[in-house]
Amino acid sequence: MKAAVLKSFGSPLAIENVPDPVPGTGEVIVDVVATRVLSYMNEVFSGERNYALDLPIIPGPGGIGRVRAIGPDATKLAIGDWVFCDPTVRSRDDAIAPDIVLQGLTAAGAGGMRLQKHFRHGSFAQQMMVPTENVKRLGAITSDEATQWCALGTMxxxxxxxxxxxxxxxxxxxxxxxxxxxxxxxxxxxxxxxxxxxxxxxxxxxxxxxxxxxxxxxxxxxxxxxxxxxxxxxxxxxxxxxxxxxxxxxxxxxxxxxxxxxxxxxxxxxxxxxxxxxxxxxxxxxxxxxxxxxxxxxxxxxVWMYPPDAASRLIALVRAGLLRLDEYETTAFDVDRANEAVAHAAAHAGPFKLTVIRP
Incomplete structure (x- = not known):
């Protein structure tokens, strides 16, 4: 698959072919249709923000896509479902105080860095592997609508x-x-x-x-x-x-x-x-x-991020018409132009502006 890879801080993203992700139990593979580019991604990639990233890594926190493959512990998801990939990944061995990694962006503490070694790669790629519990069903949408649904990550x-x-x-x-x-x-x-x-x-x-x-x-x-x-x-x-x-x-x-x-x-x-x-x-x-x-x-x-059920509840607010995605002005790039997308996001960082990569 094609992906944008950060190999060292201060260098441009490398656009190259990498191996497809292979799922295990508790994991889902999603075909990424659209993913937002944070306005400060350039500061992350330069090293200015000093985010905890074990390089090389495919960046990109979360995204919108369709389920390609599921594990045996998934009972509600189906191949082809439109989903939001929640980037807030939690360790599964401590429900009270889990370690957390923002997949494709940063990690918290030594435990988060260990978790990042597995759930390391993000959404600036044609496919990504996501923990089963982080895949949230959207219902029926179109490919064009996927771009606007990327606003979920900001909201x-x-x-x-x-x-x-x-x-x-x-x-x-x-x-x-x-x-x-x-x-x-x-x-x-x-x-x-x-x-x-x-x-x-x-x-x-x-x-x-x-x-x-x-x-x-x-x-x-x-x-x-x-x-x-x-x-x-x-x-x-x-x-x-x-x-x-x-x-x-x-x-x-x-x-x-x-x-x-x-x-x-x-x-x-x-x-x-x-x-x-x-x-x-x-x-x-x-x-x-x-x-x-x-x-x-x-x-x-x-507060750092949000509870595990927040994404599904926010999707329900959108579906009910209480929260409007069309407030956002979107600009889309393909993955070959990922570096342009990062520059564009930094230059257009205002309210209700959304820069998106469509791998």
């Missing part, structure tokens, strides 16, 4: 955060980082889950206005000034009532004062979800007042 991240925070219909959410790719998805997902309003702070007034255009007056934009205290008070005022949940998805380049300004808008007994990259590039840590957390009974959730 799943904030969905996991809101599940951890037990977001309830009618609540008010603040999305810190709302003008980014994952942040704009968080706005969409929160509203699909029944949020009454979403406070959307940011510096880019054009993007803020576009969020209001897309989702109506339920989105409450806030133009940030850079003054922590002033911004906090403005966000509280615009919310028009208590903020039940703050969701942070800021990138590594953002300072902690911006994050703190958003977090400390949450009401007493409120919940905070941290899913961003702040601090990963070094610098000061996130300084939150101990008395404020304790006396206001604030719950802070650190």
């Amino acid at each position: 799943l991240v904030p969905y996991g955060g809101f599940l951890a925070a037990n977001l309830q219909p009618g609540e008010t959410v603040l999305v810190s980082g709302a003008t980014g790719n994952f942040g704009s998805a968080a706005v969409s997902v929160a509203l699909a889950m029944g949020a009454a309003r979403v406070v959307a702070p940011g510096r880019n007034e054009k993007i803020l206005a576009d969020l209001v255009r897309r989702f109506d007056a339920r989105v409450k934009p806030v133009k940030l000034s850079g003054n922590e205290d002033d911004d906090r008070e403005t966000m509280k005022r615009v919310a028009q009532g208590p903020i039940d949940c703050v969701f942070d998805i800021m990138p590594p380049s953002v300072g902690t004062t911006v994050v703190r300004a958003a977090i400390m808008t949450v009401r007493p007994y409120g919940r905070v979800v941290l899913m961003g990259g702040v601090g990963m590039a070094g610098g000061a840590g996130l300084d939150l007042p101990y008395p404020w957390i304790m006396r206001n009974c604030i719950t802070i959730h650190g």
Whole structure:
């Protein structure tokens, strides 16, 4: 099969023929029809992000495709089924605290690196091997629609955060980082889950206005000034009532004062979800007042990805018409142009933009 292979950090992807994957018990082979390219893939491949990857590797986290082969432990899947390949792979020998690898992207800790040695190759290829439990049925779609369904991978991240925070219909959410790719998805997902309003702070007034255009007056934009205290008070005022949940998805380049300004808008007994990259590039840590957390009974959730059943539940939201995939503007490349796709994703990293490889 043809695949794009990362052989060393800082080098282009090599487009070459590699052996087809061979399934064992507990594994499924999927013909990859479409897979998203993360906007920061260039930073992963250069080594700038210092992601844990045992090279050489076929990159690509998750994808949309059709089942080619199944193992004896699969009782619901059938050859030809359209599926989403969930990249969040968990070790099977510890249900309470499993090691995790993002297939084709990175791993967490020594256990995750061991897991990556088996489930190492991702979706920038014509076929990929996926754990049986990570193959989620989509129902009937067309090949063209597979490109749009790649947006699931982006929406799943904030969905996991809101599940951890037990977001309830009618609540008010603040999305810190709302003008980014994952942040704009968080706005969409929160509203699909029944949020009454979403406070959307940011510096880019054009993007803020576009969020209001897309989702109506339920989105409450806030133009940030850079003054922590002033911004906090403005966000509280615009919310028009208590903020039940703050969701942070800021990138590594953002300072902690911006994050703190958003977090400390949450009401007493409120919940905070941290899913961003702040601090990963070094610098000061996130300084939150101990008395404020304790006396206001604030719950802070650190969340990496989402629970195993999240993908199936999110697919149901799409099928019910509550979450729209057609919000995304997609640009597709074939696998021979994988390096062009990576460059395109970096240059078009805005909200509701999706770069896709169709192997």
